[in-house]
Amino acid sequence: MTSEASWIRVTAIVRPQRMDQVCDGLAELGVGGVTVSDVEGVGQQRGYSTLRSGAWYQSASHPKVQIETIIAVEDADQVLALITSNAATGEMGDGKIWLEPILRVVSIRAEEGG
Template identity: 35%
Template sequence: MAPLEIPMKQVVAIVKPYLAERILESLRRAPLEAVVVREVKGMGKQKSYLDQYADSEYSLAFLPKVEITLWVDDARAEEVVRKVVEVARTGRMGDGKIMILPANPVEMPV
């Protein structure tokens, strides 16, 4: 199977759970090929330094996050990332991460 000749990017955003719905709403009209949303747990630079998360005590090493994976046309990837950052950035530790990866879609055989 050969990859399709569609230049695409895979944008993976790991964000705070309470921001996921707002991010998805901001992308409602964006030209996305596909979207996957998962509940995940993670730890970044904050490690155990973050005593509070979303106004409640948290003692676990891993904090709840939401992973939003988006597949988007190459030319629109930066625009989509800007929209995610606008909504997800709070300026506090633990805001999350965004990764942009090349995507090579393959047509499924019939």
């Protein structure tokens, strides 16, 4: 096994209302699969207050969606550009994207991998 990664895990934290745009765009690029999780976080926005059922509700965090996928290294720039353009509103709280090298991917069902 070489120490150089040929795969990258892309993790994007985006606004929930932008999830479909991001996932649809990834599918159009041919990205084979994504994992989507509901998450909450605190960034520069900090918390928020809202009126619910006549009472003020305060939250220290904002609901977000975490989208993860594994792609080939050579597709990274195209995937980053797609996520950025589909997730951006131009306002604080649009999210973050990070990439991590993956040294090996193994299919459990097929018991094969690189």
